[in-house]
Amino acid sequence: xxxxxxxxxxxxxxxxxxxxxxxxxxxxxxxxxxxxxxxxxxxxxxxxxxxxxxxxxxxxxxxxxxxxxxxxxxxxxxxxxxxxxxxxxxxxxxxxxxxxxxxxxxxxxxxxxxxx
Amino acid sequence: xxxxxxxxxxxxxxxxxxxxxxxxxxxxxxxxxxxxxxxxxxxxxxxxxxxxxxxxxxxxxxxxxxxxxxxxxxxxxxxxxxxxxxxxxxxxxxxxxxxxxxxxxxxxxxxx
Numbered sequence: 001x002x003x004x005x006x007x008x009x010x011x012x013x014x015x016x017x018x019x020x021x022x023x024x025x026x027x028x029x030x031x032x033x034x035x036x037x038x039x040x041x042x043x044x045x046x047x048x049x050x051x052x053x054x055x056x057x058x059x060x061x062x063x064x065x066x067x068x069x070x071x072x073x074x075x076x077x078x079x080x081x082x083x084x085x086x087x088x089x090x091x092x093x094x095x096x097x098x099x100x101x102x103x104x105x106x107x108x109x110x111x112x113x114x115x116x
Numbered sequence: 117x118x119x120x121x122x123x124x125x126x127x128x129x130x131x132x133x134x135x136x137x138x139x140x141x142x143x144x145x146x147x148x149x150x151x152x153x154x155x156x157x158x159x160x161x162x163x164x165x166x167x168x169x170x171x172x173x174x175x176x177x178x179x180x181x182x183x184x185x186x187x188x189x190x191x192x193x194x195x196x197x198x199x200x201x202x203x204x205x206x207x208x209x210x211x212x213x214x215x216x217x218x219x220x221x222x223x224x225x226x227x228x
Contacts, residue, residue: 031214033214035216040221041220041221042120042122043205043218045215045216045217048214048215055213056214058215090160094214103150103165103209103216104150107161108159109159110159
């Protein structure tokens with residue numbers, strides 16, 4: 001079975017540009033979450049989506065946005081990139097939300113974003 | 117405000133030894149405590165998790181010890197192997213939300 005897949009795996013952008021990262025959850029998983037992992041630190045929660053609705057948002061500026069599609073895949077968009085946005089962006093999926101199954105997250109390998 | 121504090125930052129253990137990583141949390145609303153293992157270039161992989169209704173959970177060589185009153189939990193890796201060399205993250209989650217709060221991570225090196 002395919003796990004959580006993310007694309008692209010690596011990308012380089014310059015300050016001020018915009019980036020779109022994509023995620024396909026495990027088949028049957030309806031909830032997708034996004035995390036930012038800066039080098040040497042633990043992942044930080046950005047968004048959670050379930051059934052195309054935003055269910056949670058972390059402490060990130062409005063330059064960060066996301067959406068979930070009817071097939072449960074998701075995109076993370078970051079506008080007006082800053083040097084500090086350089087990080088590994090992780091997508092995680094879970095079966096559902098609102099019960100004990102919500103916490104069991106499976107992560108993808110991530111998209112490594114470098115902002116120059 | 118850091119809600120999950122992890123220590124040590126790095127750890128070196130001889131093959132066959134016991135690796136111990138500790139975490140402390142502040143928010144009493146947390147009720148799910150997983151440990152993730154991450155290898156370079158990979159995403160975090162769930163290793164073992166515990167809920168506060170038990171004080172210990174064991175899966176193979178990995179054991180979580182949980183102290184609800186002290187708001188602390190720890191990962192013990194028995195008979196540590198070079199293949200266990202990775203970065204380990206503890207995390208905590210409020211009830212049924214799917215939002216994980218991660219610790220800063222511990223880089224484990226197991227020497228052969």
